[in-house]
Amino acid sequence: MILGPLLFLIYINDLPSVINKNNNIILFADDTSFILTDNNREDLLLHANSFLKDINSWLDNNLLNLNFNKTYFMEFKTKKHHQQNMLIHHNQNYISNASETKFLGLIIDETLSWSQHILQLTKRMSTICFALRCVKHSLSEPTLKLIYFAHVHSIMSYGIIFWGSSAIVNRVFLLQKKIIRIIANIGPRDSCRDIFRSLQIFTLYSQYIYSLLLFIIKNKHLFSTNN
Secondary structure, X not given: OOOHHHHHHHHOOOHHHHOOOOOEEEEEOOEEEEEOOOOOHHHHHHHHHHHHHHHHHXXXXXXXXXXXXXXXXXXXXXXXOOOOOOOOEXXXXXXXXXXXXXXXXXXXXXXXXXXXXXXXXXXXHHHHHHHHHHHOOOOOHHHXXXXXXXXXXXXXXXXXXXXXXXXXXXXXXXXXXHHHHHHHOOOOOOOOHHHHHHHOOOOHHHHHHHHHHHHHHHOHHHOOOOO
């Protein structure tokens, strides 16, 4: 048994106790994230610097140091927001502002457009598309379908409830249709609507709706109902 991760979790077990109830902390292995909210930007800046001071006090008490070179903050805002970046610091050490970050396999940007995540997703799907085109004459349709679910469906469905409503999500759907046509060995201009049914594969948009429904069913306690 490897005790390192367990001992680490025990060591930081009381970290959430220093967090204000209005804030959220997300602990995943050795990665820690905090979500801060406030009614206006000025109060948020004061809140963030005060919060950073509390975190550093906890770190000092536990003989730990914050690596400012690997610590970033992201301010979520609208696309028309042009205010200057906030200055969050402690003892003359400033935390860099990031316009995007990778969190648990999802690339989150400051406007929640999901453009970078979709860009990376389409790059991976394009690579898989090329590989399938190279091997389609050597493999049967069931085998190609297995490859689809292992290498396309797995990445396309991951986190889709977050990025599935993006304005540029159609780019993913176009690649999905191209891959489906390769599996079914039909032309690039042939309709693949019936192919999705015969292969029993959800379209991107159907997968998005299905994933949303599953999330709601599993998390009914998060939603209010009309009696």
